[in-house]
Amino acid sequence: MKNILALGNAACDIVTRLEKYDIYKIYRICNQEREEKKNTYILPELDTAEEYEDLNILSKIKFLRSIKGEVTFFVCGASKSSAFSLKLLESLHKKGLKIKVVYFHPETDFLSEEQALQERTVRNILQEYTRSGLFESITMACNKTLEGFTESINVFDYYKQINSVFCDSYHMVEVFKNTKPIMSTFSRIRESCRIRSLGVSTISCEDKLFSPFKQEVEVVYYFGINEEKLKTQGNFFKELTNSVKNRMAEETKAYFGIYPTQYENDYIYVECFSPKIQLTDEE
Incomplete structure (x- = not known):
């Protein structure tokens, strides 16, 4: 519990x-x-x-x-x-x-x-x-x-x-964090990156976070993908990895895990991490 x-x-x-x-x-x-x-x-x-x-x-x-x-x-x-x-x-x-x-x-x-x-x-x-x-x-x-x-x-x-x-x-x-993915590039998040935001994303890594977030350093994706799609769509993995690579920048590392699901739709979640205090636009 x-x-x-x-x-x-x-x-x-x-x-x-x-x-x-x-x-x-x-x-x-x-x-x-x-x-x-x-x-x-x-x-x-x-x-x-x-x-x-x-x-x-x-x-x-x-x-x-x-x-x-x-x-x-x-x-x-x-x-x-x-x-x-x-x-x-x-x-x-x-x-x-x-x-x-x-x-x-x-x-x-x-x-x-x-x-x-x-x-x-x-x-x-x-x-x-x-x-x-x-x-x-x-x-x-x-x-x-x-x-x-x-x-x-x-x-x-x-x-x-x-x-x-x-x-x-x-x-x-x-749930995803406590489930073994069929494939992942997960790595330990840097000790200094303790400030986090959550959100949802897409296969193309178009993120929508639940809070304005600046100076992200590490990004983690959880791809909950229909199992049949994973078995039959041959170019899926290449498209996914290219999307994650494109999400990276000089100061930003990105990791991902793939989880087969029985849902018809894909469910993709994202975590962003930063060592920086998050201030509002007014501050």
Whole structure:
């Protein structure tokens, strides 16, 4: 089982989309009561991020003791409770856990000045700590970018749809990572490349990432291809390798794995890695 810990109402809503998969054990820290109360801690409603930062409640969150080995931490920086992130992650790090972070960047146009400062602070500190090696990796996702992956979104289903886009792809990448490909050029990602974005792609390596991403150094493709196509389309491998080669540049290495599937359509996912902190265009 893969441990997932979500902090804040938004992050808890996101990881709800992963509940349909039986490989995740989900823990939640949030302000709202949930139908699923197991492994859930309800935070007090506080007025400011500073109050959340000063909370002294770690000993009251009983399920933290049962999280061992590795954990993936989901958070949205615009929530006031995200100020509790560093204290929470520090306690997990002291227990010797390997920590991965998934950070959701909200639509900043509608944030107050205080919220925007809070979001920027959390995002940059988490990236700095990841670069230093405190966390294994940080995956960046952007609500505004995810919105472009849906044909139309009604008001009631807005967050459900964009959360599904991310979580379904996140899950498939996890599945591929734990499945042996029939062929691959995978290599160990450089130690310095801990900042990551996910996305979808095509046979031609036309990538659509879930977050604006700059100065990528390593790119990894997961090609989920119909098994019959792999058996009968003679020039497929040559076309694929040429596409991956064309994706490379002086500063960018690209790797791939091929996975036969029973799906009629091809499903192709991409990870991009960088050693550089990802800033918004306004920064």
